[in-house]
Amino acid sequence: MFPKDFKYSREHEWVKIEGTKVRLGITHYAQDALGDVVFVELPEVGTEFAANDSIGVIESVKAVSDVYTPVSGKVVAINEALLDSPELVNEDPYGDGWIVEMEMSDTGELDNLMTAEEYQKFLKEEA
Amino acid sequence: MTEPLIFELSKPGRKAYSLPALDVPEKSLEDLLPEEELRQKDPAFPEVSEVDVVRHYTRLSQLNHGVDTGFYPLGSCTMKYNPKVNEDLARLPGFAHIHPYQQEETVQGALKIMYELNRYLSEITGMERFSLQPAAGAHGELTGLMIIKKYHKDRGDNRRTQVIVPDSAHGTNPASAAVCGYETVEIPSNDKGSIDIEALKEAVSDKTAALMLTNPNTIGLFEENIEEIAAIVHEAGGLLYYDGANMNAIMGIARPGDMGFDIVHLNLHKTFSTPHGGGGPGAGPVGVKDFLVPYLPNPLVEYDSANNRYYLDYDRPQSIGQTKAYYGNFGVAVKAYAYIMSVGGKGLKEVAENAVLNANYLMRKLSRYYHLPYDQTCMHEFIITPKPFKEKGIHTLDIAKRMLDFGYHPPTIYFPLIVDEAMMFEPTETESKETLDNFVKSMLQIARECEENPEIVKSAPHNTPVGRLDEVTAARKPDLKWDS
Incomplete structure (x- = not known):
C-alpha cells in the first residue's frame, strides 16, 4: 500500500527521490478518499514552486482538491498521460499515476517528510 | 420509464406551426448572404407536432423534484418554500x-x-x-x-x-x-x-x-x-x-x-x-x-x-x-x-428561529442512527455521516441515492471538505413537524437497511426513471451532443 523507499507528506503526497530530483504523486489513501478521478490539472514545465504551494488540481466525482508539492523547486516533467486518462491516479497511484517531476532547490526539505511507517501511523492517528 | 429525447420523437415533415402566406417577394438566402456565411447542411431540428412538444416537456417537468413537489433539505442552499x-x-x-x-x-x-x-x-x-x-x-x-x-x-x-x-x-x-x-x-x-x-x-x-x-x-x-x-x-x-x-x-x-x-x-x-x-x-x-x-x-x-x-x-x-x-x-x-x-421585522426573526429549531430537531432525531461529528446546538444546518455503517461498505453517496427512492431530495454531500463523508442537512423554516417526522422515519428505515440489507442501499435508486447513473464515465467522457 505504501512503498518503503518513498517519502510522504501530511497532505497525502508521495515523493520518490532520485538524486536532486523527485517524482511526485498522491498516495493510495488519498486516491481512495477522493474517489474516481475525472480530471487532473497540471503545471507547466519550468514553473518554480515553493514547498507547500499548490502545483495542480485533482477533480473527482466528490470534490476538487489541490495537489501540493512538499519540496521547493522547478517542474522538469509532467505526466501528460493524466490529461486523457485521469483514472491512472486511481489505478496506479505510485506508478503510471505519477503527477510531476521536480528538480529540488533544497534537498534538506526532504527531512520534513515521513517514512512509509510514519505515514501509516499518521493515517491511524487522523482516523 | 425514461423519456425519449425530442430528436427521437422527430418525423420528417411534421410541424407545430402554420405560417401565413408570404406577402413580400421571396428572396433566396444566396442573394442575401455571402457564400461563406451559408450552412452547407441543414441543421438537425426535431420535427414534431405541438402536442408532441407539450407532452414531452410536461412529462420532463413531472420528473423534476422541486420545493413545490417535496422536502428539499439541501444543506447550504436554503431550499425553502417561497410564497x-x-x-x-x-x-x-x-x-x-x-x-x-x-x-x-x-x-x-x-x-x-x-x-x-x-x-x-x-x-x-x-x-x-x-x-x-x-x-x-x-x-x-x-x-x-x-x-x-x-x-x-x-x-x-x-x-x-x-x-x-x-x-x-x-x-x-x-x-x-x-x-x-x-x-x-x-x-x-x-x-x-x-x-x-x-x-x-x-x-x-x-x-x-x-x-x-x-x-x-x-x-x-x-x-x-x-x-x-x-x-x-x-x-x-x-x-x-x-x-x-x-x-x-x-x-x-x-x-x-x-x-x-x-x-x-x-x-x-x-x-x-x-x-x-x-x-x-x-x-x-x-x-x-x-x-x-x-x-x-x-x-x-x-x-x-x-x-x-x-x-x-x-x-x-x-x-x-x-x-x-x-x-x-x-x-x-x-x-x-x-x-x-x-413578514415584517418580527416575522424575519421567526423565520430565523424556526430555521434553527427545525435544524436542531432534525439533527437530534437523526443523530440516534447516524454519526454526528460536531455534537453541539447547531444553527440552520448540520452535518451527519454514515460512519456507523462503514463496515458494511456504505458511503454517503449510497444513502443520498436511497433517499431518492423515498421521494426526497438528498442533502448536500461531501461538503464541507473537512468532514469525511459529510451529509449536510438544512430543513429550513417552511417545513412542518409532520414533514420532518416522516423524513426521520425514512432515514431510520435506510439506517436499518444499511445494517440488514446493505445491497438495497448500495444499488439505489430503484424507484426513479433511471437507476444509478455512471457519473464517472459521464465526467470523464461527456457525450453532450445528439447524433442521429
Whole structure:
C-alpha cells in the first residue's frame, strides 16, 4: 500500500527521490478518499514552486482538491498521460499515476517528510 | 420509464406551426448572404407536432423534484418554500413592463422600491448602504472584493495581496478572491469546527487585504469568537467580508455589522423569497459600512426629500464602476421587498428561529442512527455521516441515492471538505413537524437497511426513471451532443 523507499507528506503526497530530483504523486489513501478521478490539472514545465504551494488540481466525482508539492523547486516533467486518462491516479497511484517531476532547490526539505511507517501511523492517528 | 429525447420523437415533415402566406417577394438566402456565411447542411431540428412538444416537456417537468413537489433539505442552499404572492407582485405590469432607459419621472415606484430595499437590507445586516447590482452570490463576492481592492489602493497601500479563507469556506470564496487577483491563504478549523484563532493570528500580516467568512459557518455552527476574529483582522489592517449565504439563520437576531464585518453580500434568492436552483435569476446585493460607501457600484438610487423624488446618482468618482448592466435583477428585488414587507421585522426573526429549531430537531432525531461529528446546538444546518455503517461498505453517496427512492431530495454531500463523508442537512423554516417526522422515519428505515440489507442501499435508486447513473464515465467522457 505504501512503498518503503518513498517519502510522504501530511497532505497525502508521495515523493520518490532520485538524486536532486523527485517524482511526485498522491498516495493510495488519498486516491481512495477522493474517489474516481475525472480530471487532473497540471503545471507547466519550468514553473518554480515553493514547498507547500499548490502545483495542480485533482477533480473527482466528490470534490476538487489541490495537489501540493512538499519540496521547493522547478517542474522538469509532467505526466501528460493524466490529461486523457485521469483514472491512472486511481489505478496506479505510485506508478503510471505519477503527477510531476521536480528538480529540488533544497534537498534538506526532504527531512520534513515521513517514512512509509510514519505515514501509516499518521493515517491511524487522523482516523 | 425514461423519456425519449425530442430528436427521437422527430418525423420528417411534421410541424407545430402554420405560417401565413408570404406577402413580400421571396428572396433566396444566396442573394442575401455571402457564400461563406451559408450552412452547407441543414441543421438537425426535431420535427414534431405541438402536442408532441407539450407532452414531452410536461412529462420532463413531472420528473423534476422541486420545493413545490417535496422536502428539499439541501444543506447550504436554503431550499425553502417561497410564497407565490411575491411572484405575482413581481409580474405586475408596472414592474415587469418598464425599461431601464425610461425617464426617472415615469419609474418613481420602481426606484422607490430599490431605495427602500437598500434601507431594509442595511437595517437587517447593520450596514450603511447596499447596491442591488450584483446578479448572484459569487458576483456579490467579486464586487465586494473589488471594493476592498480599491479601498486599499486609494489609501496608497499596495502590499495587500492576500485574502484569508477558512478551510470550511464556500468554494466560491477562494474562487472569487482568485478572480480578483488575490492570493488565497487557507486557515484550518479547530476540533469544534470554528476558526483556529492561533492560526488566524499567524496568517494575518501587512499583506492581508481581507478575511472572508460566513457566520454561521458551513458546518452550521456560530463563530462564537467573531469579535476577537474581527479585532485580529482589523488590527492587521485588513477588512472583514461576510458571505451572507447563511443569513437565514440569524435575521432579526444578530447583525454582521455589529459583529465587526465591513462588507456583506446577501443571496436574495436564498433568504428573501426567490425560487432558485433552476439557474436564476438571483441577486447578490452588496452592503458596506459608511467608509466604503463611495466605492459601491454605479449608480446608486438616491432620494431627494425636498422634491420627494428618487433618482439615479452616477456622480460618484470613487465607485468601482458598474458590475452589471443597469441596476441588478430588479424582479428579484421586488420579491425581496414584498417578502420583507409581508413578514415584517418580527416575522424575519421567526423565520430565523424556526430555521434553527427545525435544524436542531432534525439533527437530534437523526443523530440516534447516524454519526454526528460536531455534537453541539447547531444553527440552520448540520452535518451527519454514515460512519456507523462503514463496515458494511456504505458511503454517503449510497444513502443520498436511497433517499431518492423515498421521494426526497438528498442533502448536500461531501461538503464541507473537512468532514469525511459529510451529509449536510438544512430543513429550513417552511417545513412542518409532520414533514420532518416522516423524513426521520425514512432515514431510520435506510439506517436499518444499511445494517440488514446493505445491497438495497448500495444499488439505489430503484424507484426513479433511471437507476444509478455512471457519473464517472459521464465526467470523464461527456457525450453532450445528439447524433442521429
